[in-house]
Amino acid sequence: xxxxxxxxxxxxxxxxxxxxxxxxxxxxxxxxxxxxxxxxxxxxxxxxxxxxxxxxxxxxxxxxxxxxxxxxxxxxxxxxxxxxxxxxxxxxxxxxxxxxxxxxxxxxxxxxxxxxxxxxxxxxxxxxxxxxxxxxxxxxxxxxxxxxxxxxxxxxxxxxxxxxxxxxxxxxxxxxxxxxxxxxxxxxxxxxxxxxxxxxxxxxxxxxxxxxxxxxxxxxxxxxxxxxxxxxxxxxxxxxxxxxxxxxxxxxxxxxxxxxxxxxxxxxxxxxxxxxxxxxxxxxxxxxxxxxxxxxxxxxxxxxxxxxxxxxxxxxxxxxxxxxxxxxxxxxxxxxxxxxxxxxxxxxxxxxxxxxxxxxxxxxxxxxxxxxxxxxxxxxxxxxxxxxxxxxxxxxxxxxxxxxxxxxxxxxxxxxxxxxxxxxxxxxxxxxxxxxxxxxxxxxxxxxxxxxxxxxxxxxxxxxxxxxxxxxxxxxxxxxxxxxxxxxxxxxxxxxxxxxxxxxxxxxxxxxxxxxxxxxxxxxxxxxxxxxxxxxxxxxxxxxxxxxxxxxxxxxxxxxxxxxxxxxxxxxxxxxxxxxxxxxxxxxxxxxxxxxxxxxxxxxxxxxxxxxxxxxxxxxxxxxxxxxxxxxxxxxxxxxxxxxxxxxxxxxxxxxxxxxxxxxxxxxxxxxxxxxxxxxxxxxxxxxxxxxxxxxxxxxxxxxxxxxxxxxxxxxxxxxxxxxxxxxxxxxxxxxxxxxxxxxxxxxxxxxxxxxxxxxxxxxxxxxxxxxxxx
DNA sequence: AGTATCGTCGTTTTT
DNA sequence: CGACGATACT
Numbered sequence: 121x122x123x124x125x126x127x128x129x130x131x132x133x134x135x136x137x138x139x140x141x142x143x144x145x146x147x148x149x150x151x152x153x154x155x156x157x158x159x160x161x162x163x164x165x166x167x168x169x170x171x172x173x174x175x176x177x178x179x180x181x182x183x184x185x186x187x188x189x190x191x192x193x194x195x196x197x198x199x200x201x202x203x204x205x206x207x208x209x210x211x212x213x214x215x216x217x218x219x220x221x222x223x224x225x226x227x228x229x230x231x232x233x234x235x236x237x238x239x240x241x242x243x244x245x246x247x248x249x250x251x252x253x254x255x256x257x258x259x260x261x262x263x264x265x266x267x268x269x270x271x272x273x274x275x276x277x278x279x280x281x282x283x284x285x286x287x288x289x290x291x292x293x294x295x296x297x298x299x300x301x302x303x304x305x306x307x308x309x310x311x312x313x314x315x316x317x318x319x320x321x322x323x324x325x326x327x328x329x330x331x332x333x334x335x336x337x338x339x340x341x342x343x344x345x346x347x348x349x350x351x352x353x354x355x356x357x358x359x360x361x362x363x364x365x366x367x368x369x370x371x372x373x374x375x376x377x378x379x380x381x382x383x384x385x386x387x388x389x390x391x392x393x394x395x396x397x398x399x400x401x402x403x404x405x406x407x408x409x410x411x412x413x414x415x416x417x418x419x420x421x422x423x424x425x426x427x428x429x430x431x432x433x434x435x436x437x438x439x440x441x442x443x444x445x446x447x448x449x450x451x452x453x454x455x456x457x458x459x460x461x462x463x464x465x466x467x468x469x470x471x472x473x474x475x476x477x478x479x480x481x482x483x484x485x486x487x488x489x490x491x492x493x494x495x496x497x498x499x500x501x502x503x504x505x506x507x508x509x510x511x512x513x514x515x516x517x518x519x520x521x522x523x524x525x526x527x528x529x530x531x532x533x534x535x536x537x538x539x540x541x542x543x544x545x546x547x548x549x550x551x552x553x554x555x556x557x558x559x560x561x562x563x564x565x566x567x568x569x570x571x572x573x574x575x576x577x578x579x580x581x582x583x584x585x586x587x588x589x590x591x592x593x594x595x596x597x598x599x600x601x602x603x604x605x606x607x608x609x610x611x612x613x614x615x616x617x618x619x620x621x622x623x624x625x626x627x628x629x630x631x632x633x634x635x636x637x638x639x640x641x642x643x644x645x646x647x648x649x650x651x652x653x654x655x656x657x658x659x660x661x662x663x664x665x666x667x668x669x670x671x672x673x674x675x676x677x678x679x680x681x682x683x684x685x686x687x688x689x690x691x692x693x694x695x696x697x698x699x700x701x702x703x704x705x706x707x708x709x710x711x712x713x714x715x716x717x718x719x720x721x722x723x724x725x726x727x728x729x730x731x732x733x734x735x736x737x738x739x740x741x742x743x744x745x746x747x748x749x750x751x752x753x754x755x756x757x758x759x760x761x762x763x764x765x766x767x768x769x770x771x772x773x774x775x776x777x778x779x780x781x782x783x784x785x786x787x788x789x790x791x792x793x794x795x796x797x798x799x800x801x802x803x804x805x806x807x808x809x810x811x812x813x814x815x816x817x818x819x820x821x822x823x824x825x826x827x828x829x830x831x832x833x834x835x836x837x838x839x840x841x842x843x844x845x846x847x848x849x850x851x852x853x854x855x856x857x858x859x860x861x862x863x864x865x866x867x868x869x870x871x872x873x874x875x876x877x878x879x880x881x882x883x884x885x886x887x888x889x890x891x892x893x894x895x
Numbered sequence: 896a897g898t899a900t901c902g903t904c905g906t907t908t909t910t
Numbered sequence: 911c912g913a914c915g916a917t918a919c920t
Contacts, residue, residue: 544896695908757911
């Protein structure tokens, strides 16, 4: 068993100890992922049924990668059976199949944060509450933390302690808002993010048989990043594992950085109490970073009180000390960071992808971005607005959501008058109010205007009627129509495509392209057996419905997209960098009130979380960590003066370079970047194309390549009946390829095609558009 | 009903 | 600064 030989003794013990509760405390860079993957592979090799393994990861991308690695050891036929994904996606899947037990439709909508906020605003408005006091953000946080602690709306209402708190904070109506919010989500057939965990708990609490089924199914449970689980997640695990207690949690208390979203570090600190016969393994050897980086990080984290004792060490070189850059302004900070990157690019022949710039808040990306752009350094921002959060995408997705679940109130609100069809705010208000004050959903109300007693002009009534009719038509097609067919039909017949096509401004064109991109993604989903986002589909085309495409969309984030496959400098928040590593890491904005955040400096626990966050930032670096801070910085339009972050002094001075002032530095770096014919250093690396224009394009694109499928005129697909083995064919996205063989009959006829550049693909001929080049 | 303009308010971090 | 909502006007 060669794979076991790749492990150090402690890693190997963690891999081989399969039965019973296990806790793996994995220091930064200690080969945690390797242990997890090998452990699962080892379990399967040792005879554990792959169907009985549940593995929870922090991102869907991590799950996908882990599955691929496991597949290399035990083969895809085994690895595909493992349930692997984030808490949210795994339990969303379970909730969909058990939905009727909870009175939900199985095609329930998942409300994202915007949807939740919008609904809360609505409730506040309808109740005539002061939105200066009841701020949607704060209200949502309160509801969210209630749910994460398994306090239902009814519990909330009846709890005297909570009521007292709300009265004290001058928000006595929070219980009412929570109750309404719950009600309206239910009526709309919608769950928010927290519901996916909350309702799973309800399911397991109220339906013992369902719990028993899943207990028996998931005999082996593994949890990554356990330090970032909340109470709701903890309880799900506790219940699921109660029968067999084969639960293995992996984490690092020093890297717990999500308490703002309810993560409870006590889960990992108390795991021993929960399972007294737990076996604990500590992975303390760091394989990632230099001694200087490891020791600097150790010296910092030592300042925290609460932690599991461990001694992270490395046998790597001592390496360079941590560099501190001090500048006069945030713009200059960007300049210095860019200069330093150029210096390393040139001197050490490093690709762009070896570099990452990390920051505390998303808004800091702007000055860095500008600086990199000026120097023609290709970069990419991760996080911020994701593809699926952009307005034009959300608009179209809202139509898809409605087609799948017409009761979806937030989706309906979004598109009932987009594009303009003469149903204005006054009308919408009336409709929403009528729905809000009855047991009817908004969809029911607009389907029966008379029965709802609404006073509307007949012209308006007709407009509403035809909207209702249009959505009904889509809805009837949902289960029987292929995703791409329906999606493109909706895009055009709803008028969305036309609306965007008419806009010839730069942003408008970009929005139109984004829509095309979404349609391409859906097309790809319709055509392929396996789609890129990591969701496996059953064989055949019958499940390629729009519902299936949409079911996880709300749960996809930027972190699920490939981060390092292109040669660009990565810009992201420290939170988003969790689990990643880069040879060169720049942590910018090392200033008091920014990092640590102003909101955290008054409480010990919050300050300790900031410190852990800094620990995470430093330990991303393999070769060199650089910290920077600026004397002045623009913050919401105003120039503010800044002091150096206390965290810099908390690192033992022996691991830091002597601080250098910006004046000296800028001359030096200018010397590097503009002398010796290297003024365009990025040209020395093939893929370092200049960064895209800032405006609408800068935000991430999905991993799939943009293609002009819908509008391209040159491409003339041949009748798919003419496709035969041995032919050379052209596919718009995959390019040239050879038809290896044909399988299946009728609707399920598939071609196995070996593409020159895209590898082997199985395409359903029913959907695949292929041009025959040679017979 | 739809559009233009002005005022407000806020920022951690994300599934 | 920039997003969003309220207000006023067409």
